[in-house]
Amino acid sequence: MTRTIPLSLAINGKPHTLDVEPRVTLLDALREHLSLTGTKKGCDQGQCGACTCHVDGERVLSCLTLAAQVEGRQVTTIEGIAGEDGTLHAVQKAFIEQDAFQCGYCTPGQIMSAVACIREGHAGSDAEIREYMSGNLCRCGAYNSIVAAVREAAAAVSVNEKVEAA
Amino acid sequence: MRDFSYLRAASVDAARAGAIQPGAMLLAGGTTLLDLAKCGVATPDTVIDVTHLSGLSAIEVDADGARIGALAKMAAVADDPAIIAAFPAISQSLTLAASQQLRNMATIGGNLMQRTRCPYFRDPGTFSACNKRAPGSGCSAIGGVTRNHAVLGVSDACIATYHGDLAVALVAFDAVVEIGERSVAIDDFFLVPGDTPERETLIEAGEMITGIRVPASAGAGNSVYLKVRDRQSYEFAAASAAVSLELEDDGRTVRDIRVALGGVATKPWRARAVEQALIGKAIDAETVKAASLLAVEGAVSNGGNQYKIALAPRVVARAISDLASKTARTSGGQA
Ligand SMILES: Cc1cc2nc3c(=O)[nH]c(=O)nc-3n(C[C@H](O)[C@H](O)[C@H](O)COP(=O)(O)OP(=O)(O)OC[C@H]3O[C@@H](n4cnc5c(N)ncnc54)[C@H](O)[C@@H]3O)c2cc1C
Ligand code: SF4
Numbered sequence: 001m002t003r004t005i006p007l008s009l010a011i012n013g014k015p016h017t018l019d020v021e022p023r024v025t026l027l028d029a030l031r032e033h034l035s036l037t038g039t040k041k042g043c044d045q046g047q048c049g050a051c052t053c054h055v056d057g058e059r060v061l062s063c064l065t066l067a068a069q070v071e072g073r074q075v076t077t078i079e080g081i082a083g084e085d086g087t088l089h090a091v092q093k094a095f096i097e098q099d100a101f102q103c104g105y106c107t108p109g110q111i112m113s114a115v116a117c118i119r120e121g122h123a124g125s126d127a128e129i130r131e132y133m134s135g136n137l138c139r140c141g142a143y144n145s146i147v148a149a150v151r152e153a154a155a156a157v158s159v160n161e162k163v164e165a166a
Numbered sequence: 167m168r169d170f171s172y173l174r175a176a177s178v179d180a181a182r183a184g185a186i187q188p189g190a191m192l193l194a195g196g197t198t199l200l201d202l203a204k205c206g207v208a209t210p211d212t213v214i215d216v217t218h219l220s221g222l223s224a225i226e227v228d229a230d231g232a233r234i235g236a237l238a239k240m241a242a243v244a245d246d247p248a249i250i251a252a253f254p255a256i257s258q259s260l261t262l263a264a265s266q267q268l269r270n271m272a273t274i275g276g277n278l279m280q281r282t283r284c285p286y287f288r289d290p291g292t293f294s295a296c297n298k299r300a301p302g303s304g305c306s307a308i309g310g311v312t313r314n315h316a317v318l319g320v321s322d323a324c325i326a327t328y329h330g331d332l333a334v335a336l337v338a339f340d341a342v343v344e345i346g347e348r349s350v351a352i353d354d355f356f357l358v359p360g361d362t363p364e365r366e367t368l369i370e371a372g373e374m375i376t377g378i379r380v381p382a383s384a385g386a387g388n389s390v391y392l393k394v395r396d397r398q399s400y401e402f403a404a405a406s407a408a409v410s411l412e413l414e415d416d417g418r419t420v421r422d423i424r425v426a427l428g429g430v431a432t433k434p435w436r437a438r439a440v441e442q443a444l445i446g447k448a449i450d451a452e453t454v455k456a457a458s459l460l461a462v463e464g465a466v467s468n469g470g471n472q473y474k475i476a477l478a479p480r481v482v483a484r485a486i487s488d489l490a491s492k493t494a495r496t497s498g499g500q501a
């Protein structure tokens with residue numbers, strides 16, 4: 001029994017149409033149907049954070065979201081956060097600067113989570129960063145460098161905002 | 167995950183009409199339902215997505231208390247300034263639950279309906295016996311690994327813990343669950359397993375939680391949710407306590423106290439014996455310690471969860487003492 005449903009999704013500002021079974025998650029739609037493989041599958045059960053994306057600007061787990069549920073919403077993936085010209089996002093720069101990964105598998109999820117964490121205003125101290133980044137596990141244990149990268153990016157973002165506001 | 171049909175509800179009535187069909191299930195944040203569908207525990211034929219319904223996510227707080235729409239997200243309620251001021255324990259119970267990603271997805275209605283994390287329940291491929299999943303099949307947990315199983319409200323049929331945090335705070339505050347036209351006191355909403363562990367709440371097929379009402383109470387603004395667990399964050403409670411406290415003007419005598427426990431019982435557990443033992447008494451370490459032991463009256467251990475019987479009273483005692491010393495300081499009473 002294979003019944004597919006037609007969906008139109010807005011991903012990284014671009015419209016995409018696809019035909020998928022209703023059970024297809026946003027994660028599988030991105031990776032298997034749209035060749036956007038930057039978003040990673042770790043546990044596929046909501047426990048590791050590797051699949052973190054933004055829906056309408058908020059971080060969510062794409063493995064526990066049906067593709068059908070995000071019709072009409074704006075989806076942002078790791079492929080969509082650098083500038084059009086390839087300029088890296090402040091969080092991406094900070095991860096490189098702080099060497100905040102080893103194997104890199106958790107990194108797209110960490111970066112998507114960190115971008116939102118800073119935007120939410122939950123990156124005010126190391127303790128707050130640890131608490132609000134706790135949904136992203138890193139089996140390589142790069143946690144200290146990840147906290148340092150989020151701290152550095154949060155500072156850079158607030159400087160940018162002050163410059164823009166001036 | 168077995169395939170299913172997907173319907174997007176256009177109204178609450180349409181959602182209810184859909185949900186009454188055999189094999190149909192409401193889909194809110196999906197963080198319980200899709201997880202259990204992947205485990206092979208939930209096998210819906212149809213999921214009815216309610217997340218596109220409007221008008222069910224308001225959070226309103228006034229002198230009478232709070233009303234929270236069933237589709238309000240955990241994160242939104244946790245960060246709501248009026249909730250933080252009027253019911254700190256509610257905000258804390260949510261902030262200390264799951265992760266920010268999950269809190270951005272999960273709804274308050276779905277949160278109440280979350281299922282146990284009993285590993286035997288979650289693994290039908292390996293463990294066929296589970297009275298909650300398959301009534302009459304037995305219980306794989308009894309005699310198995312029980313570190314995270316309940317010690318209160320258990321039966322011979324099931325010892326699964328209710329792991330949710332929010333409901334513990336709501337039980338302390340005597341919240342009311344709105345199920346369309348009918349309203350149910352939250353303590354009655356959740357059922358102990360008894361002989362029918364498959365039945366966990368008073369919700370009937372075709373019903374939908376539409377909101378939660380939390381009545382104002384004297385101590386609510388002076389409340390705390392204390393969660394003790396195996397790791398510092400992103401973990402279910404080994405034991406938790408929601409406590410609200412109102413002291414007399416002397417700053418030490420208990421006028422009103424509410425105590426509820428999480429992580430140790432088959433449903434969010436109101437500890438009225440602890441409350442009764444403290445009302446009218448002056449708070450001191452010994453009185454609090456003695457009263458807190460009443461929290462686990464009637465507790466039954468099944469091996470690995472024995473530690474919860476020692477832990478839960480300590481969590482209760484710490485929550486009460488922390489609140490009392492804070493109250494004494496802010497009221498200018500004897501500190
Ligand atoms: C990794 C992980 C860690 C977690 N940690 C915690 C934790 O520490 N503390 C904690 O409290 N919780 C925790 N949770 C559980 C989480 O809080 C719940 O999964 C979530 O609140 C469920 O809400 P939802 O909207 O996603 O529900 P859904 O998954 O959409 O629905 C859950 C159930 O409720 C039904 N339902 C949904 N909405 C309604 C309604 N309005 N009326 C009637 N029925 C309805 C559905 O049919 C389904 O059966 C964790 C979950 C995960 C995956
Ligand atoms: S404790 Fe309850 S949920 Fe767990 S295996 Fe036994 S019957 Fe099933």
Ligand code: FES
Pocket residue numbers: 040041042043044045046047048049050051052061062063064
């Ligand atoms: S893959 Fe989604 S949380 Fe692990």
Ligand code: FES
Pocket residue numbers: 100101102103104105106107137138139140141142
């Ligand atoms: S860098 Fe390897 S899992 Fe995080």
